[in-house]
Amino acid sequence: MNDMTKGSRAVAKRTQPALNGDASTVRDVAARAGVSASTVSRVLGGTYPVATATRAKVLKAMRELDYVVNAHARALGGATNNTVAFVVDDVTGPFYAHIARGVEEQASAEGRLCMLCTTHGDPRRILAVVETMREQRADAVIVVGGALQDKAYHDRMTHFAHALDRAGSRLVLVGRPPLGPGVPATVVDYDNEGGAFALTGHLLSGGHRRIAYLGRVPGLSTSAQRIAGFTRAHELLGLAPDPELILDGVFSRSYGYQAARELLTSGKEFTAIFAATDMIATGVIQAVREAGRRIPQDIAVAGYDDIPVARDVHPTLTTVHVPQEELGRAAVRLALHRDELPDGQHLVLGTHVVLRESTRRPGPSSRGADFVALGPVDS
Amino acid sequence: MNDMTKGSRAVAKRTQPALNGDASTVRDVAARAGVSASTVSRVLGGTYPVATATRAKVLKAMRELDYVVNAHARALGGATNNTVAFVVDDVTGPFYAHIARGVEEQASAEGRLCMLCTTHGDPRRILAVVETMREQRADAVIVVGGALQDKAYHDRMTHFAHALDRAGSRLVLVGRPPLGPGVPATVVDYDNEGGAFALTGHLLSGGHRRIAYLGRVPGLSTSAQRIAGFTRAHELLGLAPDPELILDGVFSRSYGYQAARELLTSGKEFTAIFAATDMIATGVIQAVREAGRRIPQDIAVAGYDDIPVARDVHPTLTTVHVPQEELGRAAVRLALHRDELPDGQHLVLGTHVVLRESTRRPGPSSRGADFVALGPVDS
DNA sequence: CCTACGGTAGAGACCGGTTGCTATCCGCGC
DNA sequence: GCGCGGATAGCAACCGGTCTCTACCGTAGG
Numbered sequence: 085m086n087d088m089t090k091g092s093r094a095v096a097k098r099t100q101p102a103l104n105g106d107a108s109t110v111r112d113v114a115a116r117a118g119v120s121a122s123t124v125s126r127v128l129g130g131t132y133p134v135a136t137a138t139r140a141k142v143l144k145a146m147r148e149l150d151y152v153v154n155a156h157a158r159a160l161g162g163a164t165n166n167t168v169a170f171v172v173d174d175v176t177g178p179f180y181a182h183i184a185r186g187v188e189e190q191a192s193a194e195g196r197l198c199m200l201c202t203t204h205g206d207p208r209r210i211l212a213v214v215e216t217m218r219e220q221r222a223d224a225v226i227v228v229g230g231a232l233q234d235k236a237y238h239d240r241m242t243h244f245a246h247a248l249d250r251a252g253s254r255l256v257l258v259g260r261p262p263l264g265p266g267v268p269a270t271v272v273d274y275d276n277e278g279g280a281f282a283l284t285g286h287l288l289s290g291g292h293r294r295i296a297y298l299g300r301v302p303g304l305s306t307s308a309q310r311i312a313g314f315t316r317a318h319e320l321l322g323l324a325p326d327p328e329l330i331l332d333g334v335f336s337r338s339y340g341y342q343a344a345r346e347l348l349t350s351g352k353e354f355t356a357i358f359a360a361t362d363m364i365a366t367g368v369i370q371a372v373r374e375a376g377r378r379i380p381q382d383i384a385v386a387g388y389d390d391i392p393v394a395r396d397v398h399p400t401l402t403t404v405h406v407p408q409e410e411l412g413r414a415a416v417r418l419a420l421h422r423d424e425l426p427d428g429q430h431l432v433l434g435t436h437v438v439l440r441e442s443t444r445r446p447g448p449s450s451r452g453a454d455f456v457a458l459g460p461v462d463s
Numbered sequence: 464m465n466d467m468t469k470g471s472r473a474v475a476k477r478t479q480p481a482l483n484g485d486a487s488t489v490r491d492v493a494a495r496a497g498v499s500a501s502t503v504s505r506v507l508g509g510t511y512p513v514a515t516a517t518r519a520k521v522l523k524a525m526r527e528l529d530y531v532v533n534a535h536a537r538a539l540g541g542a543t544n545n546t547v548a549f550v551v552d553d554v555t556g557p558f559y560a561h562i563a564r565g566v567e568e569q570a571s572a573e574g575r576l577c578m579l580c581t582t583h584g585d586p587r588r589i590l591a592v593v594e595t596m597r598e599q600r601a602d603a604v605i606v607v608g609g610a611l612q613d614k615a616y617h618d619r620m621t622h623f624a625h626a627l628d629r630a631g632s633r634l635v636l637v638g639r640p641p642l643g644p645g646v647p648a649t650v651v652d653y654d655n656e657g658g659a660f661a662l663t664g665h666l667l668s669g670g671h672r673r674i675a676y677l678g679r680v681p682g683l684s685t686s687a688q689r690i691a692g693f694t695r696a697h698e699l700l701g702l703a704p705d706p707e708l709i710l711d712g713v714f715s716r717s718y719g720y721q722a723a724r725e726l727l728t729s730g731k732e733f734t735a736i737f738a739a740t741d742m743i744a745t746g747v748i749q750a751v752r753e754a755g756r757r758i759p760q761d762i763a764v765a766g767y768d769d770i771p772v773a774r775d776v777h778p779t780l781t782t783v784h785v786p787q788e789e790l791g792r793a794a795v796r797l798a799l800h801r802d803e804l805p806d807g808q809h810l811v812l813g814t815h816v817v818l819r820e821s822t823r824r825p826g827p828s829s830r831g832a833d834f835v836a837l838g839p840v841d842s
Numbered sequence: 843c844c845t846a847c848g849g850t851a852g853a854g855a856c857c858g859g860t861t862g863c864t865a866t867c868c869g870c871g872c
Numbered sequence: 873g874c875g876c877g878g879a880t881a882g883c884a885a886c887c888g889g890t891c892t893c894t895a896c897c898g899t900a901g902g
Contacts, residue, residue, distance in 0.1 A: 122882060122884095132880090
């Protein structure tokens with residue numbers, strides 16, 4: 085007979101219930117209530133007849149011991165652990181934060197907890213994170229943000245989709261294209277290309293013919309789709325975007341600031357800037373204003389995403405509204421109730437342009453509040 | 464012998480390893496590798512001598528079965544489940560989002576996962592959420608945001624602190640006052656009162672004598688501290704704030720907009736507005752500008768928190784910088800390495816005023832970039 | 843040639859809650 | 873008075889890893 089095998093417990097098969105130093109168990113509660121562990125479990129579950137007097141005894145004992153169930157033990161026996169995992173590049177981006185809120189709200193409404201994982205800006209870390217989520221046996225793994233258009237990456241994600249599916253879980257892709265037919269994954273996307281098309285159309289119909297695109301990310305699906313809409317809108321008028329005006333860069337404020345400064349002093353000719361995201365646009369606006377150019381009179385600026393800051397910058401920013409919270413909510417909803425969307429598990433939410441001051445053409449129609457074209461009023 | 468006892472498994476004590484429909488276990492791997500479960504476990508753990516040939520066989524089997532450990536089973540046996548819980552009102556607030564990033568980064572660096580829980584704007588829901596976290600056996604439970612100054616609430620939190628402590632976990636309070644001596648909780652706070660004091664001092668030294676305070680929340684610790692600093696700065700000059708200029712409200716952009724509109728038409732006399740948070744300040748700025756008043760010439764505006772939008776509004780916003788990410792990181796670090804801060808487990812980080820355009824006095828010293836008083840340069 | 847010992851691998855008892863089957867107690871009808 | 877059935881409670885076997893103890897192997901020393 086050895087002493088001190090594990091921590092401070094099991095000295096003699098647990099003499100004291102849980103006075104100090106350790107949480108109490110079902111068996112502690114059972115002992116105190118004078119019943120068996122099964123009975124306590126049934127009181128916990130509620131789905132079994134337990135005599136009123138017995139239940140009262142058990143509840144009293146639980147209260148006295150300040151008992152809470154061990155979620156791991158419960159998850160081990162049962163099928164699910166009631167958790168939804170949410171994988172994102174960076175929570176501080178307002179765009180992702182709002183999707184996160186949607187996910188968390190819906191998860192909470194469905195009685196699920198929410199694990200947050202970030203990849204610290206490195207999309208390849210997603211692979212490691214998803215692996216960890218498999219270990220956690222989450223009900224659903226929701227991956228947000230553009231995907232790398234890279235075969236090895238694609239294959240790994242496909243592999244995870246199957247692995248999660250085998251384990252009874254579900255991979256959900258938000259804001260990225262499907263992995264292909266036959267791959268067990270749910271896709272919740274928004275009309276990325278259409279939004280860029282509409283926004284570019286707005287600029288073109290405002291007379292702009294040389295529009296700079298700031299923030300292309302080669303190999304990123306989101307970027308490719310926005311460029312596609314940008315190009316298609318040009319082509320509709322028999323035009324083509326000038327490749328010299330399409331600049332590569334990351335989705336950050338500081339990139340927007342730098343790129344706009346350089347563009348302004350480059351001598352290139354342009355009358356409007358399509359920033360790939362609102363974050364980039366805020367940097368662009370600062371640079372343009374510092375250069376003493378007026379927005380929108382000298383240069384029109386537009387963004388994408390419609391994050392809250394779009395209403396706070398000066399001038400307020402024309403952008404494409406993306407239903408962020410709804411994306412998050414739909415992701416959880418579809419993952420947990422897979423029968424709701426039988427065909428293909430691919431949902432696409434609409435986007436629409438929100439016109440604000442940064443692209444407003446001088447004229448009699450300049451109203452005070454936001455106005456909207458090509459879609460319902462949003463704000 | 465009964466059939467179909469549980470889900471689709473255990474038909475005959477698991478004939479097939481894990482062809483389909485279920486994840487594979489240590490025993491599956493063991494069977495395939497021709498070793499015992501213990502050996503597989505030892506390969507997983509790595510902390511035990513396993514012959515090279517055996518290890519190779521096991522690794523091969525794991526790869527072939529696409530095996531991942533079950534985190535719950537592991538957590539059940541072991542002491543900890545390597546998870547840190549993060550409880551916050553609302554992830555979409557940039558202030559909290561940046562703290563969240565700090566938490567997540569540090570948790571990740573310490574090999575921990577991060578659970579995100581939100582209270583949907585209802586601080587009382589914290590109690591329910593913390594209860595859930597006890598069930599999850601998280602290594603630490605980090606609660607962020609102002610506390611209700613309410614005895615029942617305080618008592619419940621104290622209770623949780625003890626309960627978590629008994630279970631080997633740790634309660635961490637970020638940006639809220641300690642629960643009292645003897646309560647096992649770690650506190651990571653910032654100099655809330657000092658920041659408000661410095662900012663108010665800046666306004667007073669700019670000649671402002673009637674400063675409106677927008678966004679007091681009665682009963683919220685954060686609010687009480689900011690008001691205290693606001694008041695102390697007045698008293699230092701033998702002044703007292705006018706109670707008529709201290710307005711109650713929530714920490715939102717729309718409150719700021721509404722309150723500022725009403726204040727501007729109320730006929731009350733004032734030359735500066737101290738918004739309780741930057742979010743409120745953005746609304747205030749919009750209202751002031753819509754009313755045709757100039758900032759800072761007619762009315763100076765200042766905020767609190769130094770969230771990114773403070774640099775995007777026009778004019779840029781003077782505010783108090785709070786080291787958000789560092790708060791998050793410190794919370795995790797102190798919770799996991801409790802010996803690092805032996806005395807009292809109470810860490811207070813500094814704050815400093817960041818001067819920007821919204822309070823700038825016209826004069827020769829108006830430079831282009833941000834400038835800072837009362838502390839190191841930040842932006 | 844036998845024993846001792848370092849190095850490895852296996853058996854089995856946990857962790858804490860759930861659940862199918864069984865056992866018991868009660869009242870009631872025959 | 874005895875048997876029967878409904879309502880409850882208990883037993884024990886899981887869930888999937890981990891860990892301790894023990895058994896076994898080969899080899900080196902006596």
